[in-house]
Amino acid sequence: MIIKDLKIKRFGNLKNIELTFKEGINIVYGGNEAGKSTLQSFIKVWLYGISAKRNKSLRDNLRTRYAIYNSERSQGELLVNVKSEDLRIIRSFGNTKKEDNSNIIDEISGSKVNEISLDEPGKDLLNISLSSFENTLFIKGLGTYVSSSKDDEVMHRLTNSFESGEEGVSYFKAIAKLELLRKSIITTRGNGELDKFKESKDKLIEEREDFLITSNKNIEDESRLIDIKKEKEETELKLKKLDFYKKHIKKMKLQKEYKDILEYLRKSQELKKLAEGIEVELKSEEGLLDREKVEVIKEDVAVLLSFNEVIESKLEEEQEIEKERRSIEEILEGNKSIIELGDDLEEKTLKLYKEIEVNKSKILVYEENIKEIDGLKNRLNEIKLSLGKGVNIEGYEDDIDSTIKEYEELLFMLKDKIDLGYKEDLTKEIKKKKNSNFIITISIILGILSSIALALVKPSFSIIPLFFVGFLLNIRFKLSKDIEKLTDDKYSKERLKEIEEKIIDKENKLNEYVNMLKFSSLEELGVSLSKYKRHKEEIRVLSALIKEREEKSYNGEISEIKSRYLEDTKMLNTIFGYARCDSLEALLLKIKDLKEVLSRQKIVNERWNNYSENLKSLNNEKERKEKKLYDKLQLIGFQDIPLNNLNLELDKILDKLQEKEQVQASLKSVEETYKVLLKDRDLENINKELEYIINDNLDYSYETEEEVDFEIKQTNLKLINIEKELKDVENSIYNRFLGKRSLISIEGDLQEVLDNISELSLRLKGVELAIELLEESFKELQKNMGPVLNEKVSYYFSKLTSGKYKEVKVSQNYELVVVEGRGDILSGELLSNGAWDQVYLSLRLALVDMLFKEQKVPLIFDDAFVQYDDNRLRNVLEVLSEVSYKRQIILFSCQKREVDILKNMASKIESLNTEMQVIELI
CATH class of the missing domain: 1.10.287 (Helix Hairpins)
Structure with missing residues (x-):
């Protein structure tokens, strides 16, 4: 599988990006924050999707980082070629997996491809999982290290391949079947047959x-x-x-x-x-006294006594109210000056203070804006002075830039056409068209034969192949014309001349700009354009900021604002002096206290009015009740007893009544008992x-x-x-025994179950023994495969280090030991950062060779060589050039070193029958 192109509608901060890749070496160059790592993540996500597992690390959570950006869903396409078929992977991602969409389409027919997984197409296209992809083909910055896990797919597949020549046979299938059999007998969930x-x-x-x-x-x-x-x-x-x-x-x-x-x-x-x-x-004047009459008189006495207590408490309340009235009058006299300023003093003062603060803020903003505008203008002047004549480019930069790029492309095209390679390309194109012509000729003959055959069987259908023959004859005629044209040497010269004319046209246009903008040469124009482009955005931002700050300034209004500020401040100080306050807080506190005092005064006055009315009403009621009680006391002869002693005398009468009731009750009880x-x-x-x-x-x-x-x-x-x-x-x-089975029946069923358990336990031991033996055999095979892997890793590591290290040993969990030229053995962890990175890169290349053999697959690097010096970088690029005939290399870099070194190696790359392209991200 190779990657042919990608189209990003939106992915993270990238929008409307289209890139085309070649089969050989592809260098994607761009500065930091240009989007290289995002492009690399796009390829991985389009091949393997976004995991549904939640990741606490925001940086490692691809859905959070890329799926939704500025309320837009991630959408794009990835075109891959697999076994001569072009397949387009179209995907979009949302906040959750339910919102994701995936389709895989055959680029030629446009039909949907159903046999490939929509969630993880990379699994079917490359025949490896995501973890194996990251351990082999996908190399992040400072990340050539290869990690191992419990279920290491790479090592298992290599072992199978080493044993039988096929990756998916023997061990995995056998283990899978045995595990399935074991799960049918016993499971952790307890739903197996033995369970x-x-x-x-x-x-x-x-x-x-x-x-x-x-x-x-x-x-x-x-x-x-x-x-x-x-x-x-x-x-x-x-x-x-x-x-x-x-x-x-x-x-x-x-x-x-x-x-x-x-x-x-x-x-x-x-x-x-x-x-x-x-x-x-x-006995009394009204006859015998009873309990009801005495209780009524006693209640009247209690009421009258309570009236006396209430009236006495009212007199205390009168003194309290009078004291509070005098206190309030003293406070109001002390704040007479504030009262004279009016009831709306607080509102007026706050309004005045607010106006002062607003004007003060406007004055400060104006002064800050003036300072900021001066600073921005100074910076803008500095940039324009540093640009010199380059300032004149403003407004023409896009046209000049595109003209220079077209000029360079035409020069490269001219160079390619002049080189021998052009004729080779022309020969290939002629050969290709001749092959097509031959196939069409054969098809025409077959069509004529089909028409003859149909004429003998069904004459009415014999005309159909003739339509097809006529269509093919038209195509063959056009191909013949094209072959004539390509074989004509005059045509080749005309194409070269056409390119030269375009180059002259672009040169003339650029010279016009040189003259118009008063530059001395094309080189000076190019340097000035590059310098202007670096400062263009800053000039635009500075100009916009200056305009924005000038719009925020009050300009002509500022004198009036300052005048109002001084007048309002003077008036506020006058109010403070009249109210004997030194701040707004103190004045507001005095006004608040004064309002509370006035509110209290109102409450006290209402309280006094209520008190007077209540006292008068109480005295009237008391006199009425005293007269009523005196009439009742006169009937029983108690009219001369003082009010405070009445309760004592009345209690004595109640005691006599109670004694009488007890005697009568005892008499009644005795008489009833006597009768009984x-x-x-x-x-x-x-x-x-x-x-x-x-x-x-x-x-x-x-x-x-x-x-x-x-x-x-x-x-x-x-x-x-x-x-x-x-x-x-x-x-x-x-x-007790209703619904219960007999003991004999229970014992019989139990014996049958014990027999089944014994049989299944024996079968389980056999399965587990088979799994154990298979795993031991598989480990033995892994040991036999080790020397082959060691040899391949040693080969690549020796080339990367110019022969400094002659041998590398790889453990089952990818730990590495290296042997120096003089025979010293070192752990990979003791190597320098650069050498450590090289040895693990060698391991990746070896794993890819063993895993994919001659199959074309992409190797993706993201700033993988930042810690390499020039010699190491040259060595690794030479190795990658050598493998590029069978591996597609996509190298993302923020440095131009890779570009420069590979351009110097252009002739060597061509000799290896591969190709190279540079894509610059802006």
Whole structure:
């Protein structure tokens, strides 16, 4: 595969770029920031895409750096030639992989190519991955070092090739199949056949353990069932005994009831006498006092007392308000001067201060602009003085530049035509056209024969080949004319003369500019143009800046601005003096404090008005309540008791009422108990029943029937719980084995699974042993391939170092050891930076030779030789010239050394049957 051209619509900071590459050596020259590394990244991205993995390093994140630039998507085309077919890779990239687009088109037919990966076409076109591409064909600045990884595709492919002559056979396929077989048996995710059988084994063992545990639980429940039944019998027997004792205790209770009835009758008589004595003490003019009347009077007293407290607190508030009013008046008197300046003083002052600051800023900007304009004009004058006559080129530079380039191209063309190579090219062109003529002649004969054959079979179709023959005859006639023209020596001379005339025409045009712009020679014009181009952008920028700064200056307005600034400043100082302040902050703080004082004054005045109205209302309400309370106290004879002592006397009455209520409650309770004890009987009948009491002897010690009832209730509850527990245990025994398989069935399935596990484990060991043996064999092959790689690396390293080092050893992970001419052995890491870079370049070239053999592939260098001295650079360019007949060299450089050295080697490059071109980036 070789790269024929690239077209960048937008990629990073590059826009609308088109470059064409030759099969031999291509030097892309340009200064720093010209876009060389971006072009190199474009080639890599168009071949291998942008990785979806996120990279923390912004510099290494190609999507962040190149995909979207100034809101524009990366878009472009890369034309490659693979096995004589031109394929155009058309891609565009967005912020995410979903936004990416790729197409590969056959350049001749325009049809889409589907058999090549759209994401990573380089994998199919070069038959290597991105990491292998970077380890062989893609060489970044100071980056000839070759890195190794766990899955080193380059070394594996070389080993396969060394073993069988084919890169994709044996080891990889065998390992892949064995790995696939191993994954079918066991995987890290646990979804292999052996994993599933192991999982089944665990489940069956768990099922067997569960069955055995269930059996043990049933044995325990059977034993427990016997104990529960025994406990039930004992509880039922206890209930029978308690019921008998309850009948016995009723007889004993009747005797005690008789004594209690007599005692409650006596208590009832005593409580009635006590209640009559309390009622005498509670008599008043309105009759007996009750709790409700006393509570109402007590509430009125509390209300009146609270009114007195509120009125006293109001008097304290009056003193507080009066004190605050005097304080506010003193503050206002002290700020009388500020008040006289008006209510909008703050607004006026701020407006005045803002105007002062704006004018001050304008004055400063004007002064800074003047200084900056003077500096810019001085710099512009310096540049124009340094250019001398070159200043006159302004406006003509583009035309002069293009004319010089065309002039140089015509000179090179003339030189090429004069050289022997021109005739060789002409011979090649004639031979090519003759070959085409021969092919067309054969096609014409075939067309005539086809027409004759069709005339015999289907006469109506015989005319179709004749149309084709007529078309080919026309082409053959034109080719014959072209061959005549090319073989005519007169035609060759006319072409040379035509080029010479164009050269004279360009010389005349350039001389016109020399005369018009008063230069002494074409050389002086060229030097001045180059010098002017270097300063052109700076002159444009300086002129634009001067114009911009002059537009920003206030010019005629500045005198008026300065005058307003002085007047406003004077007025502001007058306000400060009148307000006795030395700054705007102090004045604003005084105004703020004064506003707060005025606000406080308003609040205090409102508070005073509210206070006066409230006090008057409180006094009126107090008088009304005092009269109402006095009327009530007069009825109960308390009108002469002071207000503060009333609560004490009223509490005494409440205590008497409470005592009366307690006596009445006790009397009611006694009477109710007396009635209950009698139970509609009389004392004589109770006395007769007592004669029939039977003295039964029982073991229980319960004294009351309630105690027996309680015990009966608890025993019944216990019996219910026992019966419930009995049912639960019986159900548990019955239901425990429902839905469970038999132990024999479980054991049978388990044995079958264990047999499968044993068989698969044996198969897995066989697969792993096969993989191990294959890997050991592969490593042995890599050792056999090593000497071949060492020989190739040594060959290139010797040429690059002019024979200083005679041998290089390469380890499996690309670590290098070199042998000097005198036999000393050195680690590659001990070499100088230049030699270290050379030895790894030799390794890359050797790897490319072994990996691609005679296949044409591009070698891409990005400022790879910046640390080489001239001798090293000459050596490496000679080596690259030698390999350029089978490798396309694309060399990106920021220095002209490579260009100069290769131009001096032009004749040698031609002798190697290769070609060279220089592309300059501007």
